[in-house]
Amino acid sequence: MRAASALYAAAGSLVLSALVSAPAGSASADPVAPGSPQTLGTAVAAQRAAATGLRFKSCPAAEDLPAPVTCATVSVPLDYTRPRGKQIKLTVSRVKTTGKQGRQKVARQGALVFNPGGPGGNGMYFPLVGAMPEWKRLGAAYDLVGYAPRGVGRSAPLSCKDPKRLAKGPTQAPTHPSESYKKERIARAQAYARGCAERNPDLRHYTTLNNVRDLDVLRAALGEKRLTYMGGSYGTYIGAVYAQLFPSHVRRIVFDSAVDPDPSRIWYSSNLEQSAAFELRWADFRTWVAKHDDTYHLGMTPDEVMTSYEKVRAELAHRPAGGKVGPGELQSAYLQTGYYDDYWPMRAAALSAYVKGDPKPLIDQAAPSPRASVENENSSAVYTAIECNDAPWPTDFGTWDRDSTELARTAPFETWDNTWTNLPCAYWTTPRQEPVDVRTAPGALPPTLILAAERDAATPYAGARELNRRIAGSVLVTERGAGTHGVAGGANACMNGHLDAYLLDGVVPERRAAACAPHPEPAPLGN
Numbered sequence: 178m179r180a181a182s183a184l185y186a187a188a189g190s191l192v193l194s195a196l197v198s199a200p201a202g203s204a205s206a207d208p209v210a211p212g213s214p215q216t217l218g219t220a221v222a223a224q225r226a227a228a229t230g231l232r233f234k235s236c237p238a239a240e241d242l243p244a245p246v247t248c249a250t251v252s253v254p255l256d257y258t259r260p261r262g263k264q265i266k267l268t269v270s271r272v273k274t275t276g277k278q279g280r281q282k283v284a285r286q287g288a289l290v291f292n293p294g295g296p297g298g299n300g301m302y303f304p305l306v307g308a309m310p311e312w313k314r315l316g317a318a319y320d321l322v323g324y325a326p327r328g329v330g331r332s333a334p335l336s337c338k339d340p341k342r343l344a345k346g347p348t349q350a351p352t353h354p355s356e357s358y359k360k361e362r363i364a365r366a367q368a369y370a371r372g373c374a375e376r377n378p379d380l381r382h383y384t385t386l387n388n389v390r391d392l393d394v395l396r397a398a399l400g401e402k403r404l405t406y407m408g409g410s411y412g413t414y415i416g417a418v419y420a421q422l423f424p425s426h427v428r429r430i431v432f433d434s435a436v437d438p439d440p441s442r443i444w445y446s447s448n449l450e451q452s453a454a455f456e457l458r459w460a461d462f463r464t465w466v467a468k469h470d471d472t473y474h475l476g477m478t479p480d481e482v483m484t485s486y487e488k489v490r491a492e493l494a495h496r497p498a499g500g501k502v503g504p505g506e507l508q509s510a511y512l513q514t515g516y517y518d519d520y521w522p523m524r525a526a527a528l529s530a531y532v533k534g535d536p537k538p539l540i541d542q543a544a545p546s547p548r549a550s551v552e553n554e555n556s557s558a559v560y561t562a563i564e565c566n567d568a569p570w571p572t573d574f575g576t577w578d579r580d581s582t583e584l585a586r587t588a589p590f591e592t593w594d595n596t597w598t599n600l601p602c603a604y605w606t607t608p609r610q611e612p613v614d615v616r617t618a619p620g621a622l623p624p625t626l627i628l629a630a631e632r633d634a635a636t637p638y639a640g641a642r643e644l645n646r647r648i649a650g651s652v653l654v655t656e657r658g659a660g661t662h663g664v665a666g667g668a669n670a671c672m673n674g675h676l677d678a679y680l681l682d683g684v685v686p687e688r689r690a691a692a693c694a695p696h697p698e699p700a701p702l703g704n
Contacts (some may be wrong), residue, residue: 218257219390226398245272246304251398253391255382265333270323272304278317288399289319294410297559299330311666328383328559337373340554346545347503352589366600374606381607383562389418403428409663410434417615424621432627433665437640440612443568450637452595456588458515458634458660466525469701473529499540510543515634516662522702565602568612619649626679627653632660652685659695668696
């Protein structure tokens with residue numbers, strides 16, 4: 178890196194000159210154009226980060242990360258049109274490559290950087306996966322690097338309300354809300370949007386585009402000429418926009434559980450599509466429970482299981498479990514069954530125990546955790562800021578009401594809950610951006626890998642296919658008949674084989690698509 182520092186310095190001088198001389202309102206009005214102040218500012222910040230590097234040391238107690246994980250910070254501009262202006266620090270974590278697989282030495286391939294998605298997800302934990310059998314081969318070849326994106330954790334954190342004022346439970350969550358309940362939620366959304374604006378004067382700078390620019394600065398700080406990156410969920414959207422903005426900086430990218438990058442679906446439409454997909458995955462869970470009725474006794478058909486669930490929901494509305502778990506908490510707990518089938522046995526067992534008169538397992542699994550209130554509030558604030566800043570949203574509640582009411586007729590499980598989560602965007606006062614139209618030209622990128630589960634609810638499968646169409650040279654590998662959100666390093670050896678072949682050897686299937694059989698369903702508790 179030291180040999181390249183003079184070149185970076187020379188490039189930085191040219192970039193600074195361009196920034197100073199660029200006339201206001203010139204072609205740089207497009208924030209992703211090659212000559213825009215933001216693009217030039219990213220080059221300045223990357224040049225500075227490459228010269229400075231990262232100083233890893235023992236992680237602070239606040240991160241709760243044991244050795245061999247080490248931590249550092251990287252400085253990035255708050256505003257990339259002013260790269261020498263205010264800086265914010267992003268936290269970074271790393272476990273260095275082991276350099277061996279068993280007794281065999283393995284050549285280092287650089288840093289593998291991971292973003293878990295969200296928006297609002299914290300990737301600082303990622304290096305710990307190197308201890309898991311599914312990740313050992315990758316940990317032998319790569320430094321495993323996680324980070325907390327801007328706004329998350331200790332990385333210039335956002336907050337939109339006092340965590341102590343978070344709902345402690347019990348709460349309601351009607352699948353077909355009344356007009357009075359809608360008015361209550363509108364008022365809460367308006368108050369939340371105001372809180373975000375009042376508590377965060379720099380709110381407009383928390384966007385996907387700036388997350389992408391931060392990622393390029395992190396690449397440079399790690400001493401990597403080209404980036405090896407894996408994004409999960411929303412992290413795939415960061416990777417897609419990165420590929421569009423910085424194609425020459427890409428070494429390898431894994432898109433795990435892909436967001437649909439079509440600008441028309443960022444983000445209002447994609448949330449409606451997500452709610453429809455959760456209905457299908459909720460049915461998958463109930464089908465599995467019915468299959469194991471001899472264990473859970475909740476019904477021999479999905480409809481009978483639904484009846485059991487609705488009876489519990491109705492009882493909690495009048496008599497919350499432990500005074501803490503109402504329909505809202507029940508909804509949040511069972512939404513996890515739509516993300517991960519690992520949750521199926523424990524959630525089914527808790528529901529079964531409640532029906533039999535024992536509420537303790539349900540309370541243990543669904544009651545709000547005061548210890549997590551700060552982290553949860555921060556994650557929600559970042560999620561809201563990114564999604565509301567990234568794209569236009571309907572500003573008339575009538576549009577939300579019409580679309581959600583119609584969708585809830587066929588997909589009642591998550592529709593209105595998802596609507597309330599995103600409704601602050603209707604009352605957002607920060608200027609909105611236009612989503613990037615991701616379309617890479619043939620030959621602009623090395624091969625990239627898309628991993629997707631066919632019945633994924635959080636990022637519906639159509640999004641992976643759309644990304645495959647838009648990223649030239651990408652290959653889509655599908656886990657057929659499965660719906661776990663985030664498949665890399667999981668329970669499917671076939672999917673993991675494709676991941677290892679790509680990251681270790683740069684090998685992808687010859688055709689633009691391949692498939693794996695689903696991983697086994699979980700076994701019921703008690704068998």
